Amino acid sequence: MSLRFNRRSILRGMLGGSAVYMGLPALDVFLNGNGTAFADGAKLPVRFGTYFWGLGLTDTPTGGTRWVPKKVGADYEITPELESLAALKSKVSVFSGFRVIGDGRPNLVHWSGHASILAGTAPATATRFAGPSFDTNIAAAIGTSTRFRVLDVDASVSRQPVSYSTLSGGSFSTPETTPLALYTRIFGNGFQDPNSANWKPDPSIMLRRSVLSAVTDQRRSLLANVGRADQVKLDQYFSSLRDMENQLAIQLQKPEKCESCVIPKAPAEVRRSASVDVVNANTKSMAKLLAMAMACNQTRVFNFVHTAGASETYIAGQSKIYHQITHDEPTDAQLGYQPQTSKLAALVMQAFGDFLGEMNAIKEGAGTLLDNSLIMGFSDTGYAKIHAIENIPMFLAGGAGGRHKAGQHVASKGDAVTRVSLTAMQLVGAPVGEFGTGTMKTAHPINEVMA
């Protein structure tokens, strides 16, 4: 086996070819002065979040749909699995009939769906996305003037923490996995009460910044002579370092007053169980904390995972997990669908309804936090029994500061899911004209829902 390589050829192999360019975000807290909102009564900021749950919703090939409304456009009817959205129907748009188009790439079960929605291209392997997830685009556009560019949360109590947010396609964010951990991250060390009367800059923060500058000094020599894959890793490292610098820079500035900001009490530790009642309770208490993090101007972007792709949640005491049930349960000949699966789908959707309810409970300006937010809810599959990547349920909730004409049902006849993703990006003001590659490349957002 040949183990030696000519240096020139190695350098060619490593440094040549198609380089991957990672946009390092500008430290723009200084540029826009952190004063785009709040105190002077100017326009309230728009927030963006993704909300993911596993195993889709029930829409059987025999026509037994449990979620797709018949009525298209405004004032769609509430279907059984959308029951939890009834109270907020006018603030939620439903997107049915959108699909993943692989352009020859296989359907990697419980992966291709959300990987395509987020990265715009069907993935080649089930451990990576084809590129960055689009929430990172939005965070670069609207997330740099708050302490946290983005908060990642996983309520699923899974074997591994789950996040589908990635800058590189290969390395995923590290989510907070308990309400207490999320609380500590937001309201623990480093939190500055925006409504405090006696704010003073903390001089130790300047010193902590100097620690980072010693690392940044070496950036150039570190990035010299480095291969493509390693460069991506180092770029992500330095991007994370800049986020930290940004955090410290923001902590040196007097925070804007936030009328809706009320610092919550620390939540209790929760029981570690993946049963759906526990996951839903987690979701609700984490939603409260996320909502307050946004009301207190700590972040404007979040990614929330209710359950992972091949969801392991279950009804307490049942031996089968949800994922198994979607595959094993026969379709009831009379009903035309799988009754247990549909029951679990409705339970899982209850959490989404509750989540939006928490966002809607915070008054902000003339409306609510939800009115100033856009939350994209989506899943990994359409009809889970057959791992369908057609008709993946997708939702856009919240008013996006008046830009989203919410409360509509958009029924597509097989358009790419990337259209919904592009719509979300444009609704919150990310400077993006097109999204996706191959057949899923699109420059056409869904105009019906854009004001």
Added chain:
Amino acid sequence: MVCAAVASAAVLGGSIGGAAPVAAQSADGPVKVGIRRITETQYRHTIADVFGPAVKIAARFEPEKREGGLLALGSTQLSLTSSGFEQYFALAGSIAEQVLSEAGRDAAVGCKPVDATKSDEACSRQFVSRYGEPLFRRPLTQSEAASLLKVATAGANQSHDFYAGLKLALTSLLIAPEFIFRIETAEPDPGAPQQLRLDGYTKVSRLSFLFWDTAPDAELLESARSGAIHTGAGLRQQLARMVASPRFEAGALAFFTDMLQLDGFDNLIKDPATYPKFNQSVADAAREQTRRTTIDLLIDKRQDYRDLFTSNATFINRYLAAVYQVPFKSAEEWAPYTFPESSERAGILTQVSFLTLFAHPAASSPTRRGIKLHEIFMCEPTPDPPANVDFSKVRDSTKGTVRGRLLDHMENTGCAGCHRRSDPPGLALEHFDGLGQLRAQENGAPIDVSTDFGGTKFEGARGLANYLHDNPKIPACLVRNVYSYGIGRKTTSRDEGYLAEQAKAFAGNGYRVPDLMVQIATTPQFFALNVTSNVTAEPQPGPAAAEPPQQSAGAIQ
């Protein structure tokens, strides 16, 4: 190539080794041929070695990722996320506070400032090089030392506290990519100047992380500095020292914890209604049992690796005794225990760890157990299930045993390919429920544990243990895992010849694991440049390089 002495003796006056450190470097720096993030245990071991075991490390580490069956391979793909950076940054500050506490600072710094309310260049310089080298696992460059001195000086002057400046410099060392990542670098090979070889510091890091799960010590760094590590005699001398060191146990333990996927216990969930005996103490005990058994058998007693599957000698504590339904009479926390010959339990596959890790929250899973058995011990990953599967024949699992349901899969053309392979060994373990408790019935029906595994028929866990003991794929897979783990790269078809040779040598030395590790580290292939990992991020073709199955992807019963 322009070589420069990048760190002069003057800059690194207080360097531990004493000799003038010289790192090979071109005009634009050394060629970096691989980067992988250090693991949580490597971080912990390094901090304990450099600053002493009393330093507390309280942080949430970044999650690791398994590729090709190993976290060690996943670590080559990982970077540091924003939330991870926050954690490492806070941790670095906390370590610096502890190391430079009023009580500890004299011992930690080794020199005294002229005036403790001001910066002191000579003493800062000494401090920075004293810790820079063991943390970066190579001497600091002149420019790195200068940056750190600048931080220490400015910090001391601003806060009128010499030690506050040192804390900042140390925090900076601990958050630097050169500490958090293992950056492998290459230099021109003096024997063949047109070719590259790993430089000495990279070589000793590979050795140290494999054998000790920590950064190289002063003697290893010295053998890199002197070039002795590039010679056969120098390498053998270090290997003999490493394998004889008490740290070797930590290195072997890290390897087996990774290979056996014992990290799964960190987040293991069981349904309390179904398994009321399960709690975190049981989970911790199950992991510890497997670790103790493995180290005792393979490292301390130097037994045949294959005995891992058949040996009925193990260790238990009070929690496990309850699950195993055996008496626990010791006053100690842990006690040796040997299952009687009549017991169905023998070997690692019948321990609670394997049985409970690879099961559902409220049920056993022959398929998961079978998939993991193939993946972990035979290096045979199972492909993802087909997306469009006909489940119409699948029966209701509230009746009868799981066997009937799986037999349906084995007759279904879409499922058969994988389930025929994965399920038979799992069915042999069906006398153990999802927590590893012995049972004879499921839903009132007796459980049949006879099986046909690739044409070999046997009965139950003991039959499986004997079958695996004599299966040549088992030691061959260990060889592959040790090699991949050490070099941080998936093996490809080009490695097959080498691996076959190593497997033969492993058999020749009686399947002793310490000898295997030394044997692999002695071959030139152990210090090969991992160029493929940089040239392409996509997986290599070949059976060993196939993607591992995703967490419970598809129809896993």
